Each structure stands twice: as structure tokens, then as C-alpha cells.
Amino acid sequence: MNDKKAYPLRISAPVLDAMQRWADxxxxxxxxxxEYVLREALRKNGRIKAESTKSATKD
Structure with missing residues (x-):
């Protein structure tokens, strides 16, 4: 099951532009x-298990 929730995010224009280039x-x-960047940061800091990152796919 894919439990996605919408969340409004305020982000600076330069960071958003850099994230868009990276995504491209x-x-x-x-x-x-x-979501990928957040998930990897959580995994590296021991906040989620590595198995939780395997379900993600490229869009």
C-alpha cells in the first residue's frame, strides 16, 4: 500500500532550481x-531502515 500525504513546502528559489536540475x-x-533526498538523509542518519528505501522507484 502506498500511503502518500500532501504537504505544502516552502523552499527558496535557488534550492528549488538546484533540485529541479538534479531531478532532470x-x-x-x-x-x-x-522524496529521494529526504529518504536518503533519513536512512543515513538511522531514522528509517534501509529496507524502507528499496520500495522507491524513479518517476
């Missing part, structure tokens, strides 16, 4: 790229 390079949507 990785062939992901901007939303998928933001």
Missing part, C-alpha cells in the same frame, strides 16, 4: 527527487 539529471520528477 536523474530522470525523476521534482517531487520524487525531493
Amino acid at each position: 539529471d536523474e530522470l525523476r520528477s521534482l517531487n520524487a527527487q525531493i
Whole structure:
């Protein structure tokens, strides 16, 4: 089951532009790229298990 929730995000224009360029390079949507970066940061800091990151796919 995919329990996605909408969340409004305020982000500076330069950060958003950089994330969009990165998403384009990785062939992901901007939303998928933001989620990927957050998930990887959580995994690296021991906040979620590594198995939780395997279900993600490129958009």
C-alpha cells in the first residue's frame, strides 16, 4: 500500500532550481527527487531502515 500525504513546502528559489536540475539529471520528477533526498538523509542518519528505501522507484 502506498500511503502518500500532501504537504505544502516552502523552499527558496535557488534550492528549488538546484533540485529541479538534479531531478532532470536523474530522470525523476521534482517531487520524487525531493522524496529521494529526504529518504536518503533519513536512512543515513538511522531514522528509517534501509529496507524502507528499496520500495522507491524513479518517476
